[in-house]
Amino acid sequence: MRFVRRRVGLALVGTVVMGVPPALGGVGDTPLPRFSDGKPAVLVLTVPGVMKRARLQTDFLCTALDSVPVDIGVEIFDADGTLMNDVQADVGAVLDVAPGRTVTVGTSATAAFLETIIIPLPSISQGSARVVATSARVRCNVMITDDALNPPVTLATLGEGVRPAPGPIPAAFPLPQFGVGRPATHSALIPGVVKRGRDQTDFLCTSLAMQNIDVGIQIFGPDGTLQNDVATGNGAVLDLAPGATVTFGTTGTAALLETQVITLTGVAQGMARVVSNSDLVACAAFVLDSALNPPASMSGLTE
Structure with a gap:
């Protein structure tokens, strides 16, 4: 070798x-x-x-x-x-x-x-x-x-990240429209999202598409209540360029550089849904200590 x-x-x-x-x-x-x-x-x-x-x-x-x-x-x-x-x-x-x-x-x-x-x-x-x-x-x-x-x-x-599939997941929750009137067509579910004290969640999503796409993160509380509105831009990035990576956070963290912080009340432990108008996006998600760099705790989430 x-x-x-x-x-x-x-x-x-x-x-x-x-x-x-x-x-x-x-x-x-x-x-x-x-x-x-x-x-x-x-x-x-x-x-x-x-x-x-x-x-x-x-x-x-x-x-x-x-x-x-x-x-x-x-x-x-x-x-x-x-x-x-x-x-x-x-x-x-x-x-x-x-x-x-x-x-x-x-x-x-x-x-x-x-x-x-x-x-x-x-x-x-x-x-x-x-x-x-x-x-x-x-x-x-x-x-x-x-x-x-x-x-x-x-x-x-x-890993290879969470990748959205056609249609709403779960089926009982309709997919949103983005703020420019383009509908989300694909989704992926991430259980175990946390916003509680210093424990927060970041989502790092990379476009694999050859054209601009829209990507959003919807946060749901423990009772299934939607906590943010992607249509108003809260948890959405429009026209994500090919190959670009965007980072959504439930708060700003000391360790990572968030592209957008989603405005939320406390969630305790809930779920998140990645929504997009393309299946060509891959997302990693972490629960991490938001106050320290490097974080005292950091754990990956999967589907």
């Missing part, structure tokens, strides 16, 4: 990262790369909610399951969908990973883990990532971690 530690400088010019192929539309439709050995990549995993923000960093732990060595890479996209590293230039790539071997790709070195390679990046509030490889037979877990302490103050897992 050959560990690639080549580093390249990054410089921003407008929305272009020098030395990095331009992203056509972020994680959803940027062409898959080739590795430096000329082998083409296939998609293994798309991950919303990736972050590199102060002590909060992201580690990708990937195991090769094929019968021959494979190349594995991680591409990081910032909140507006800009590709931040070039796997073809060996930035974020590990070549010739032997069968059964596990590699760890990090946005920073951490006290808790031993990273195989580090991707040199500027600070990224909340964005997305794509794991690519020369074989689909690669499996990965992704973690948000406090990079300064062992054990970490914060440790939470990321």
